[in-house]
């Protein structure tokens with residue numbers, strides 16, 4: 001049966017809580033992208049997430065907390081990590097931390113000694129608690145593995161509508177790119193994935209972030225897989241369309257589709273995956289205007305480079 005879609009609100013959260021208790025899979029909106037949620041304590045439900053997405057089993061998931069204070073139950077929290085949670089949670093920052101023994105399934109972090117934790121800025125945290133659900137959720141982006149992340153309920157339905165139980169529709173996501181992923185251990189903090197929190201804002205708390213050593217074993221396993229890959233070809237830093245190309249603009253002076261007519265990076269992040277999905281298709285040739293690299297531009301350029309390489 002195709003997934004039911006319900007508007008975010010008490011009825012949707014009640015249905016979501018019941019399905020999660022039954023080991024079901026529920027797509028939920030976050031401030032970054034839509035996620036596919038399952039009970040982080042349930043090995044079987046987590047296995048179903050990997051199957052539904054077609055996700056390689058060595059790519060660990062992010063555990064999403066209903067309350068920021070719960071982090072210490074599941075991970076050891078170095079001082080630097082505590083500072084980051086105070087500054088950025090709830091919000092689009094994921095911390096990879098030394099894992100503690102807990103009731104979470106080993107599969108939640110693909111059997112690693114670390115665990116990724118995030119407390120999203122999303123109304124369903126309170127909504128699920130009110131509906132009687134009170135456990136962390138593993139939640140990868142709610143797309144087929146290898147597709148771009150979904151930023152609307154319709155995107156989720158397109159990829160996973162016949163594989164999951166419920167989609168909670170909270171409208172388009174406010175940020176549009178995934179959370180920033182930072183690993184914190186006793187040696188300091190390292191950037192594993194650029195994302196919705198700009199590097200400079202994190203470095204205001206941590207001092208300079210380390211880059212994971214190139215090729216370091218499993219620094220962030222997900223980044224090694226084919227990812228963010230449209231069917232279309234993609235040419236970056238394009239000043240004008242070549243023969244047969246559709247040019248995606250940024251800033252004033254572009255006629256066709258545009259990430260942001262005013263050159264606003266936050267708007268560009270919100271439009272990025274929607275435009276890639278709308279314009280994608282077999283044989284399509286896309287070109288993208290230059291995007292500055294500062295602030296959110298780092299995440300946008302990272303995703304575009306992956307999309308360009310991914311085919």
Ligand code: TXA
Nearest residue numbers: 032035060061114115116140141178179220221222223
């Ligand atoms: O914004 C987001 O983070 C979204 C929303 C739904 O919360 N979630 C998301 O999850 O993007 P996913 O599974 O698509 O990406 C998680 C990333 C992957 O690159 C994965 O390899 C990395 O986080 N990751 C998770 N646990 C890790 C760990 N223990 N060590 C290193 N990297 C980890």
Ligand code: MG
Nearest residue numbers: 140141142149
């Ligand atoms: Mg993903």
